Amino acid sequence: MDVVLSQLMTGLSLASILLLVALGLAIIYGATGVINLAHGEFVMLGAYSAWALQTFLGLGLIESLVAIFAIVAAFGWVIERIVIRHLYHRPLDTILATWGIGIIAQQAIRLTVGGELRYVEMPKALSSSVSVLGVETSAFRIFILFVAAALFILTWYLMFRTSLGIKLRAVMQNREVASCFGINSDRVYSMTFAYGAGLAGLAGALVSPLKSVSPEMGTTYVVDAFMVVVLGGVESLIGTVASSVIIGEMTGFLAFFSNDTIAKAVVLLAVVVLIRFRPQGLFATKLRS
């Protein structure tokens, strides 16, 4: 019983990290249709921002979260203004463009900060373990779980309860018609892109105390994030949450009862099979075509 509970917690923790990384991607992909291969580099930039704020300004991780969101969101906004906005009607070209931006970001970090592995100090108050339902769990992982949940609720609120969200959903359904009604779709797109990038930056900052920070760290995250988004169904926030939990729990249990190598392969296989029979993902928003 203990084992099952502790594995459930582990799965949730994995799911919360997946959700953090995938949420920004889901919003960008869902809203603008841009396949953002530079998403992993936004995660990486968030981790490096956390490292830089800690090393040069002595700021702890929690105090710097707002600043990190702002830094990476600003970076995302600039990228959108300079490159992405010229490519909205050429979705395939965005793959190449964002991939190139990813490589440039990696090498820029390597050249300026250096290739060494870095780490970010864990907040002192969260560096112990706590007992949840009789299961010993790292306090920091619980913290990530709460932050992921909070960010999800915030995102949901922004999309469904604010005027920016209404405009965004209008633009998602039909950009031309929305523009005719006076919505500045250009502005909506760049705000969405910046918000998605900021979320990725937060994800990077939050995982950095648990993992190593290096210029290449984003590559693995972008693969996982795409898996989540594709499985959950694009344009569906609930789908992103559900598929994070499914993939997280599946990985956790498989890794416990066999090992991580097999878990990775089996999860990928399961997603491929599922997509074969349900190409629109688990939760597809019904749209009139």
Place this chain on the structure above:
Amino acid sequence: MKFTRRGFLQGTVGAGAVAATGFPHIWIKDSSLARAADGEIKVGVLFSLTGTTAIIEESLNKAAVMAIEEINDAGGINGMKIVPIIEDPASDPATFAEKARKLVLGDKCVSVFGSYTSASRKAVLPVFEKRDNLYWYPTLYEGRECSKNVIYTGAVPNQQQDDFVPWLVENFGKRWYLIGSNYIYPKEENNYCKKLLGELGAEVVDEEYVPLGHSEFSSVINKFRNEKPDVIFSTVVGDSVVALHRQYHAAGLDPQTMPMASLTTSENEVAAMGADAAAGHFTSAPYFMVWDSPENQKFVDAYLSRWGGDKVTHFVSEPTYFQVYLFKQAVEQLAASDIDPTTIREAVKGQEMIAPQGKVKIESSNLHTWLWPKIGQCQDDGQFKILQQSSDWLEPIPYKAYENQVCTEEGLKET
């Protein structure tokens, strides 16, 4: 004199014969000179400066370059300067092979110092074997290789484990959890570890391999909690080491009751993961930066003043440094006209020197190195505390896990 067709033909054949015997003579002279021409000895330095393993290989490049500079400043080898030709193989085995060919064939180097990963060593091996050149490999590795074209100055499994495993069993207990990255090095190390554990009557509760570059260890840590092993024997490499230690630390596990015993965690990895996550865990290696000897003091001081005070020396950069000196000692024995990879190989056999870690020697039979295994425990300041050094230097036996195989001067012998 009458000019006839026959006479003309005889004349040209004669001239041709003179030319034919003459040219090879010129070429032989040239090729012998090329090895050590104009008082210069060319060597290759082949460590990645870009790509995934550049993080560590950059420090090896620095150690080799520093040793070459020191030798040249002290007058070179019999008055000849060592000229390093530095190439960047970009962490890619195919590029390693290409650059090795360039160094051996194009630049006519008499030796090449290089490689961190086994994959890159295996990739250049055919180049050096085909041209009978010499490759100097500084990294600890999995053993099970026998080549007359590689000088190995890092530890093989018996040199890291013969003291370490019994010591851990005695101090912590007999239930072991083996965790490694999923490739040849951890599997061979664990092979030998299981052999030793069997002899000691200890038990392996689990043996697990994670993908290279893996960074999510929460399931593995749950297994640690569940199995409660006495020792976690880790051969995880690269950025996974950092993730494993940081997550172990975050999970609140205690190194006093369940320490990680590693063959791969050096000062370099500790700097990347932070001392708080590394403190209390154990590493076995022939060299630690804090080792107290005049030779090491000199090495560390020179390294820090040459490359920057925030740098560290570690158990791969030290062999990179001393192997250049072994190269120098070997070449010193030779006349300038005799300098050649094969003569250097013969001269380096049995060569001894006082390295920063202690007195080392190249074993004639297998071209590996006699080393001084030590056991260190990581401290809060990111340095190791040396708990024990082996009582004598230890012979390298690259096939120790395979009793019917022995590496000899003639090659691998099966019995």
